[in-house]
Amino acid sequence: MSQSPAPILITGASQRVGLHCARRLLDDGQPLIVSYRTERPALDELRERGALTLAADFSGEAGILDFVGRLKQHTERLRAIVHNASDWLREEPGREAEAFTRMVSVHMLAPYLINLHCRELLERSAPADIVHITDDVVRRGSANRVAYCASKAGLENMTLSFAAQFAPHIKVNAIAPALVMFHDHDDVAYREKTLAKSVLGIEPGPDVVYQSLRYLLDNPYVTGTSLCVNGGRHVR
Numbered sequence: 001m002s003q004s005p006a007p008i009l010i011t012g013a014s015q016r017v018g019l020h021c022a023r024r025l026l027d028d029g030q031p032l033i034v035s036y037r038t039e040r041p042a043l044d045e046l047r048e049r050g051a052l053t054l055a056a057d058f059s060g061e062a063g064i065l066d067f068v069g070r071l072k073q074h075t076e077r078l079r080a081i082v083h084n085a086s087d088w089l090r091e092e093p094g095r096e097a098e099a100f101t102r103m104v105s106v107h108m109l110a111p112y113l114i115n116l117h118c119r120e121l122l123e124r125s126a127p128a129d130i131v132h133i134t135d136d137v138v139r140r141g142s143a144n145r146v147a148y149c150a151s152k153a154g155l156e157n158m159t160l161s162f163a164a165q166f167a168p169h170i171k172v173n174a175i176a177p178a179l180v181m182f183h184d185h186d187d188v189a190y191r192e193k194t195l196a197k198s199v200l201g202i203e204p205g206p207d208v209v210y211q212s213l214r215y216l217l218d219n220p221y222v223t224g225t226s227l228c229v230n231g232g233r234h235v236r
């Protein structure tokens with residue numbers, strides 16, 4: 001007898017891109033598990049649509065492993081893991097080491113430990129996928145967010161290592177967006193400056209990340225790849 005589809009895990013899905021991808025996957029009829037750090041009204045919508053929501057704080061090893069333990073109490077299989085959780089921190093004078101530690105933990109230690117500890121769950125529903133959400137800024141560095149950019153570069157590199165280690169039953173890829181969606185507090189000057197960085201010059205919205213995710217989930221012959229979703233910033 002065929003089993004019901006295994007769930008997809010998206011981390012950091014209480015708002016913005018992660019929430020949009022969660023909604024689209026639920027629209028696709030995909031069983032879903034999401035992690036969140038802050039309780040938000042949108043989580044109730046996901047719960048009402050059948051998603052399992054698990055609290056998670058990826059700021060250190062203990063929180064990451066605690067999340068993995070609770071996840072395994074709810075499922076023995078995973079169709080995919082989407083590492084979306086992220087903090088876009090600037091360095092603050094006197095708190096540089098804290099920022100670096102937080103960036104490495106959420107962008108590198110969490111994906112690393114979750115991938116290793118959940119490999120068996122993915123293998124049980126192979127072919128399976130891991131998708132790292134990185135950032136186009138890895139291509140050129142960031143004067144304003146050194147730790148953020150370095151940790152995303154580490155996540156980008158782990159895509160190659162895990163693709164080699166987890167083949168052939170688990171594909172591992174990255175999606176490297178540039179501007180996807182502004183924050184409400186972004187002023188006109190910032191928006192105009194940011195839009196001018198790409199040749200397409202638009203704020204595309206979160207569906208461009210979902211479309212990239214859908215492609216990776218549906219394509220059986222893509223692994224170790226990073227999809228550049230940046231409006232052509234690199235051709236300027």
Ligand SMILES: NC(=O)C1=CN([C@@H]2O[C@H](COP(=O)(O)OP(=O)(O)OC[C@H]3O[C@@H](n4cnc5c(N)ncnc54)[C@H](OP(=O)(O)O)[C@@H]3O)[C@@H](O)[C@H]2O)C=CC1
Pocket residue numbers: 011012013014015016017018036037038039056057058059083084085086087088106133134135136176177178179180181182
């Ligand atoms: N938005 C954009 O234009 C761009 C986004 N990206 C990348 O795309 C992804 C989605 O972007 P976006 O939706 O803006 O992301 P957000 O800034 O909204 O972050 C997503 C979620 O990550 C969670 N999170 C942050 N730190 C932790 C932590 N220590 N432990 C657990 N959860 C945590 C937050 O949870 P909570 O809110 O519940 O506290 C947040 O809702 C990110 O990886 C981002 O780096 C890359 C380039 C551009």
Ligand SMILES: Nc1nc2c(c(=O)[nH]1)N=C([C@H](O)[C@@H](O)CO)CN2
Pocket residue numbers: 085086087088135177178179180181182194
């Ligand atoms: N975790 C987050 N990472 C990033 C965000 C964000 O809001 N949260 N935003 C950006 C910017 O859009 C940038 O790409 C353009 O200013 C980058 N990463």
